[in-house]
Amino acid sequence: MKVSKKIVLLGHFGVGKSSLIRRFVENTFSDNYKVTIGVHIFKKNVTIPEKNTDVSLVIWDLEGNDDINNTRLSYLLGTHAFIYVYDVTRPATYENLESEINFLKEKHKNTSITVVGNKEDLVTKAYLKQNNEDFGKLTDLYISAKTGNKVDFLFSNLAGSLI
Amino acid sequence: MLDIYKEKYTKAVLQYSILDINGTILESDNGLFLDFKNNYIGDIHPFFETLIPLLPLKENETIFSCIHLNIEEKTITADIILQTFNDGKNPLLIIHDLTKHYNNYQTTAQVRNESVINSQILELKNTYLKEKESFKNTFIANFSHELRDPLTGILTFTDILGKTNLDNNQKDYLKVLSSSSTFLKKMIDDILDISKIESGKLELSIEPFNFLELLNEIKFNYKLKAEQKGLEFNYNFDEKLPKILGGDSKRLRQVLTNLLDNAVKFTNTGSINFNVSLNQIRAQKASVHFEITDTGIGIKEEKIKDIFTSFTQVNSEDTFKGTGLGLAIVKYLVELTNSKISVTSEYGKGSTFSTNINFIANSSLAVSEKEVNETVIFNGSRKYNILLVENSEITQLSVLKILASQGHFFLDIMTNPEEVLARISNYDSEVDLVLMDINLTEQKGDEIAKRIRKLPERHQRKVPIVAVTARVFKEDLKAYKKAGINDVLKKPFNENQLLEIIAKNLK
Numbered sequence: 001m002k003v004s005k006k007i008v009l010l011g012h013f014g015v016g017k018s019s020l021i022r023r024f025v026e027n028t029f030s031d032n033y034k035v036t037i038g039v040h041i042f043k044k045n046v047t048i049p050e051k052n053t054d055v056s057l058v059i060w061d062l063e064g065n066d067d068i069n070n071t072r073l074s075y076l077l078g079t080h081a082f083i084y085v086y087d088v089t090r091p092a093t094y095e096n097l098e099s100e101i102n103f104l105k106e107k108h109k110n111t112s113i114t115v116v117g118n119k120e121d122l123v124t125k126a127y128l129k130q131n132n133e134d135f136g137k138l139t140d141l142y143i144s145a146k147t148g149n150k151v152d153f154l155f156s157n158l159a160g161s162l163i
Numbered sequence: 164m165l166d167i168y169k170e171k172y173t174k175a176v177l178q179y180s181i182l183d184i185n186g187t188i189l190e191s192d193n194g195l196f197l198d199f200k201n202n203y204i205g206d207i208h209p210f211f212e213t214l215i216p217l218l219p220l221k222e223n224e225t226i227f228s229c230i231h232l233n234i235e236e237k238t239i240t241a242d243i244i245l246q247t248f249n250d251g252k253n254p255l256l257i258i259h260d261l262t263k264h265y266n267n268y269q270t271t272a273q274v275r276n277e278s279v280i281n282s283q284i285l286e287l288k289n290t291y292l293k294e295k296e297s298f299k300n301t302f303i304a305n306f307s308h309e310l311r312d313p314l315t316g317i318l319t320f321t322d323i324l325g326k327t328n329l330d331n332n333q334k335d336y337l338k339v340l341s342s343s344s345t346f347l348k349k350m351i352d353d354i355l356d357i358s359k360i361e362s363g364k365l366e367l368s369i370e371p372f373n374f375l376e377l378l379n380e381i382k383f384n385y386k387l388k389a390e391q392k393g394l395e396f397n398y399n400f401d402e403k404l405p406k407i408l409g410g411d412s413k414r415l416r417q418v419l420t421n422l423l424d425n426a427v428k429f430t431n432t433g434s435i436n437f438n439v440s441l442n443q444i445r446a447q448k449a450s451v452h453f454e455i456t457d458t459g460i461g462i463k464e465e466k467i468k469d470i471f472t473s474f475t476q477v478n479s480e481d482t483f484k485g486t487g488l489g490l491a492i493v494k495y496l497v498e499l500t501n502s503k504i505s506v507t508s509e510y511g512k513g514s515t516f517s518t519n520i521n522f523i524a525n526s527s528l529a530v531s532e533k534e535v536n537e538t539v540i541f542n543g544s545r546k547y548n549i550l551l552v553e554n555s556e557i558t559q560l561s562v563l564k565i566l567a568s569q570g571h572f573f574l575d576i577m578t579n580p581e582e583v584l585a586r587i588s589n590y591d592s593e594v595d596l597v598l599m600d601i602n603l604t605e606q607k608g609d610e611i612a613k614r615i616r617k618l619p620e621r622h623q624r625k626v627p628i629v630a631v632t633a634r635v636f637k638e639d640l641k642a643y644k645k646a647g648i649n650d651v652l653k654k655p656f657n658e659n660q661l662l663e664i665i666a667k668n669l670k
Contacts, residue, residue, distance in 0.1 A: 004205075006213045014280045033280070035273045037265060038229020038240060043209035058209045063229075064276070074227050078216050092283050 004056040005162045006078055007155075010071065010104070011085035012093040013064025016118040019145035020085060021061050024155050029146050036063045039075055046159040055159040066092070068100045080162050081112045083154070086135065088117040088128065088142065094135040101138060114158060117142045120149065178258040180204075184218045186211070189253060195260055196234050204256070208232050214245055214256075222249035229265055232258075240265040296361060303358040304636075307351050308602075311633035314351065315655035316557035317344045322658045323564050348655060353488040356417075360495045364636055367499050369523060372412035374405060378439060381416065385423045385437065392427060395434035403441045405449055409523030414496050419453065421489040422516050426457035433458025433513070442519055449524035454517040462508040470506065547572050547669060548593060550586055552608060553600040553631065554578045558654070562598065565658045580606040580614065587615060587623050594626050596669055599648065601632040601639075608632070609646035616647035627668040631656075 009017040018036050022028055025042045040061040047054050060079075065071055082104060086094040097115070104113055117135060120128070120142040128142060143150040178194035182204060191199035196207075205212035210230055217225060227243045244257040321341045329337060359365040382398050389396035426435045435457045442450035462470060471494040497504045500520050508514035549572050551562050559576050566572040575594075577583050580603075587594050597615070601608035608630060618624040630643050633654040643651060652664045 004212055013276045033277065035269060035276045037269050037272050038231060039227075040231045041208070041210040041213075043212070056212075058213050060213075063272075072228060074225050077225065078213055090280075090283050090287070 003053065003163065004058060005080040005159065006058050006060065007081045007083060007158065008060040008062060008076060008079045009083045009085055010062055010068060010100075011064060012066050012087070012090075014090070015064065015085045015087040015093050016145045017064065017085050018061050020083075020116075020118060020143070020151060021059050023145045023148050023151045025059070027148070029148075031146075036061055038063055044155075046156050048156075048160045048163055051160070051163050053163050055163060057155060057159055067096075068103055076108065079108065079111055081114065081158055082108070083158070084113060084115045085118050086115075087119050088131070088135070089119050089122050091134070097135055097138050112158070112161065114140050114154065116140060116154060118145055120144045121147045176260040178260075180256045180258075181253050182218060182256055183253055186215045186218060195239065195258055196237070198235065208234055210243070217245060218247065218254050220247045223247045229261075229268075238262075300358040300362040303354055307355045307358070308633040310351050311654040312555045312557055314344065314348055316561055318348065318655050318657050319561035319565060323568065326568070353492060356492050357488050359636070360492065365495070365499070366637060367411040367414055367496075369409050369411065371407055371409050371523075374408040374412075374522070375400070376406075377412055377416060378404075381419055381423065382437060385420075385427065385435070388423075388427050389435050392430075394427070394430055394432070396437070397434060398437040399439070401440035404439060404451065405441075405444070405524050408449060408451075409525065410500075410520075414499075415520070418493050418496050418518075418520075419455075421493045422453075422455045425489060425516075426455050426459065426514075430457040430459035430513070444524050447523060447525050449522045450519050451522060452517065452519050454515060456513065456515040458513040461510040461512050461514055462506070463510045464508075467506060467508060471504070545571070547595040547665075549574050549596050549598060549665065550583065550594045551576045551598045551631075552578065552583050552603065552611065553598070554603055555600065558600065558631065562661065565661050568658075569662070578603060578605070580611045583611055584614060584618070587626055588618060588620070593622065596665060597626055597628045598631050598652070598665075599628050601630055601634055601643070609643055609648060612643075612646040612648050629664055629668055 009021065011017055013035065014033060018034070018040065019029060021040075021042050022030075025044045042059045042061065043056060044059070045054050045056050060075060062071065062075055084097075084101060084104070086097060088094075094117070101113060101115060104111075115138050117128075117139050121144040128136065141150055141154055143154055145151060175194040178192060178196060178199070180191040180199055181189045183189055186204045188199045188202050188204055193199065199207065205215060210227075210232065217223075223246075225245045227245075229240055230243050231240050232238070239260045240262045242259040242261055244255075244259070246255040246257070248254070317340075321337065321344060325337055325341070356365065378400055382396075382400075386396040386398075423435070423437065436455070438452075438454045438456075440452045440454075442452050444450075471490050494504050497518050497520065502518055502520050504516060504518045506514060506516050549566060551559065551574060553559050553562070553576065563574055563576070566574050575586060577586060583597075587597070597612075599608040599612060603611070612628050612630075615626065615628065616624050627650075628648045630648045630651045631654060632639070632651065635651060635653050640651060650664055650668050652660060
């Protein structure tokens with residue numbers, strides 16, 4: 001059986017949304033920052049063996065925005081899951097995390113939201129622990145698009161949860 | 164003709180397609196892409212796959228702006244409009260190629276975002292550096308503080324040992340011990356000063372002081388030091404210099420002694436000149452010019468810029484020991500007076516350091532003629548009860564030895580706050596003065612002082628309290644004053660300093 005699921009990545013600019021997708025889809029990474037404008041759409045099939053299902057993940061890489069309110073509503077139509085990405089090294093990208101997530105939950109009551117802290121390779125575990133109050137409590141996963149740490153896990157786990 | 168031109172130069176930017184509600188392309192005008200017709204739209208690009216659930220919608224227009232598409236090896240950025248109808252007509256899909264427009268926007272966004280991210284990263288780096296700096300300064304302050312207790316012991320017992328019967332060899336050993344511990348104390352003071360400077364905690368006080376006496380005292384000490392090294396010491400103090408000035412005499416002494424120490428240290432033959440002259444007195448401010456010249460080893464031109472930097476020793480030979488902090492401290496202290504220090508030097512021939520410092524010059528300024536360094540003598544047969552609240556055994560022993568040598572004191576030593584309060588409340592034997600360490604284990608010294616100040620009997624709660632501590636930052640001193648502490652004896656201290664402060668505070 002094959003199903004298609006739309007996943008939308010949200011978050012501030014420069015947090016590594018495009019890098020995260022590129023790591024997952026192409027298994028590549030570049031340090032060069034290229035701003036995303038509008039939206040890039042990628043597709044990757046994930047097999048969920050325990051459910052004997054292939055999931056076609058259509059991943060929307062949205063341009064970064066420092067206010068989720070400014071996201072074009074049409075991009076979010078028919079979304080099955082959101083991945084909210086912030087950069088663990090830049091407070092500006094997580095200082096409004098709670099209100100951004102609450103806004104999403106309110107507007108998209110039936111859509112799952114996974115919160116990930118990217119660039120975990122740049123900080124220590126102690127740093128993540130120290131910042132538990134700021135972002136730790138809301139975070140589902142710390143990942144690194146650069147090293148690939150937990151990236152496959154993030155998407156395959158999400159795909160499994162959508163079936 | 165126009166039609167020919169239009170046909171030749173018009174570039175298609177739109178493609179119209181009609182789909183059925185399952186996503187099969189029924190018709191397409193091939194405006195941008197050729198192979199749309201009869202294909203399932205989801206196979207053309209993943210973007211269209213997500214449109215399928217929207218196809219059965221009734222009368223609706225959905226616009227997707229700035230969608231990046233890669234179709235038939237052609238990459239475009241387009242706005243895509245999906246129009247559905249409620250009268251049974253099939254959905255219409257319009258692709259509007261706006262690549263050029265969005266490419267321009269991309270360039271602007273790239274510059275803007277990079278600039279924002281870079282400034283955020285810079286701000287973070289600054290915060291990180293500040294935190295690191297603050298940690299370093301706190302560490303140095305604490306570390307220096309910990310060194311002061313054992314150093315108090317060394318200095319005190321060196322003094323005491325000097326007063327016992329020693330043979331000539333022992334006197335020589337003691338001299339080395341004494342100069343080494345004094346040098347160590349100077350280095351610790353320098354390190355602490357630099358940490359205060361770097362954390363912005365060092366401030367100048369302005370109090371009247373006997374300027375001429377300070378100059379003469381410095382001249383006397385350095386003439387002796389220079390002559391001991393076989394150097395000529397010349398001085399010239401302007402006759403017009405005022406006797407009393409308002410300023411920070413301790414820090415002025417530090418500036419001059421640092422410069423003179425350097426002059427003596429780096430000069431092996433020749434002379435040292437110490438000149439002080441009055442530039443002017445105007446609006447109750449005196450500008451004084453200080454100049455120290457030596458015929459020492461000099462500084463290479465390319466090194467001059469480094470000499471005022473912390474931990475820099477331009478002459479790294481082992482013969483010239485030190486922390487390399489002296490000139491950094493001098494520069495900072497001079498700058499605190501809104502002045503500058505300048506240096507001219509010729510390598511191999513010598514250096515001249517000069518500065519102009521402003522002081523308050525007011526005829527109403529006066530200082531008590533009773534100055535420090537006066538020998539303290541406790542006359543008569545009266546004995547005083549001193550209570551020492553201190554948990555460092557070295558300090559306990561130092562105070563005990565010093566006071567015992569005077570024969571005028573009974574000393575109680577305690578560390579427990581309850582015992583301290585009970586001792587002061589004892590009617591049979593009144594305490595005349597409390598020497599209070601601050602960094603105590605069970606309760607901080609200033610907290611105990613607060614409790615003493617609340618005792619019911621007037622003479623008990625009014626007992627003079629002298630803090631004995633190495634923590635003498637401005638905010639510490641404020642806290643001690645607030646706790647009712649009368650005076651502060653800074654660790655490490657010597658015999659004279661202890662006796663002086665006791666004499667000053669005894670009723």
